[in-house]
Amino acid sequence: MDLxxxxxxxxxxxxxxxxxxxxxxxxxxxxxxxxxELGVKTHPYxxxxxxxxxxxxxxxxxxxxxxxxDEIKKVVMETKDLARPTGNFWADILGIDKHQVPCLQKxxxxxxxxxxx
Numbered sequence: 001m002d003l004x005x006x007x008x009x010x011x012x013x014x015x016x017x018x019x020x021x022x023x024x025x026x027x028x029x030x031x032x033x034x035x036x037e038l039g040v041k042t043h044p045y046x047x048x049x050x051x052x053x054x055x056x057x058x059x060x061x062x063x064x065x066x067x068x069x070d071e072i073k074k075v076v077m078e079t080k081d082l083a084r085p086t087g088n089f090w091a092d093i094l095g096i097d098k099h100q101v102p103c104l105q106k107x108x109x110x111x112x113x114x115x116x117x
Contacts, residue, residue: 022047023062029054040066048075053086069094076101 022030022038029050030038040047044067051063052072063072076082076090080102087103090096098104 026051026055026059026062029059044071045075045079048072049079049081052076052090053083079103 022035022040026047027035033046038047048063048067048071051059052075055063072090073094073096076087076094077096077100082090082103084103087101088098091098091101091104
């Protein structure tokens with residue numbers, strides 16, 4: 001089984017009710033927010049971004065089980081906040097065209113007044 005399929009295949013995981021609280025094993029990734037107020041249903045964007053950027057395989061499996069591949073793909077395609085290596089990795093794993101991943105795009109750099117190109 002290839003890595004992408006292994007990480008994203010949640011066919012053998014129970015598809016139950018989404019938990020309200022974020023698991024304790026993810027606490028270290030959320031040092032800058034009140035962890036007790038962080039909710040799976042109320043803060044999916046933040047949780048997905050942070051776990052994609054910093055999580056290990058166990059954390060990623062929890063993420064896929066909790067949110068599903070489509071929700072994760074949506075975040076990768078919308079956020080500029082992922083590290084470039086993370087965006088590149090997840091574009092490959094999720095089969096996303098790298099031109100659709102904002103964190104992989106060249107930053108906008110305006111020409112300063114008085115300078116020509």
